Amino acid sequence: MASPAPRVGPAGPADHARIAELTVAAYAAEELAPAEYLPQLADVAGRADRAELLVARDRDGRVVGSVALVLTGDFGEVVESADEAAFRMLAVDAGARGQGIGAALVCACLDRARAAGKRRMVLSTGERMTAAHRLYARFGFTRLPERDWSPVPGVDLRVYVLDLG
Template sequence: MPRPASEVVVRIAREDEYEAIGALTVAGYQADGYLTRANGSYDDGYAGWLADAAARGRHDTLLVATVDERLVGTVTWCPHGSASAQIAQRPDQGEFRTLSVDPVARGRGVARALVQECLDRARAEGLTEVLLCSLDEMTPAHRLYTSMGFVRRPELDWSPAPGTNLLTFSIDMAGEGRRGDGR
């Protein structure tokens, strides 16, 4: 009889996991080429920030996904007031960043479970909107976000550095959704 698929468990990261979480985050971004700039150079600055899971764990809510107690994914939940938030500025908004899944664990619902945990936290905190930014080439993530009810918010797109374009997505926690086309 085949063994059932192991369950994805999402929880708050422990301090003793920070180094491994940083490495996992960088590995996930590297696997898809997201740390290589358009000119072919490596983005050491952003890679260093991604690797510093300890800082995110101290200042935000660093979440991990595990399967059979093995780290397979991570995301940073940025509630109102977070220094890491890029676009969520109002008290009723939250944001998540640095969603990353170990390349060998992809296709098992890890990213979906991490995003769902962020949405559950937003509901528990009484937030009305969750936002996120994503590189324009992160199309697999975009499909996940839209499948979960996020919509594009092109009016909030921005560029933190030349050649780096961030697309914004949001979800209305009241369940009504917000259309990115102004309707």
């Protein structure tokens, strides 16, 4: 029997410690981010002020995934106009992968961006994040190489875009 679809909704302050734990674990386990970036991944309260934090919960209510949705402001870093939204720091608990949690979080971001009147979703992802690349391709995201960027030397990020029309 298939697992029930994860419930996705807004995160609250009580979820911050769990979001930090699973985000750092997701990036550190596969060395997808340099060690210097891990404190930023753990700073959930800091990003809660600049993004809408969404979580996926399993049937027991445990947070098994999270994402930061950027509808306004500078936390998107790849957003270039008011009609664009972005999401960042998508993470799924290693023990819950393959259950549609990442896809449910992406769907929630796309739905909220459309509801906010955004026309495009943009995101950046590391070159080695191949599972994420496959997920984004399933949604129809395409590369936007002219916006690729490097936040720090040695970290090259690819940008992807999806028209929301």
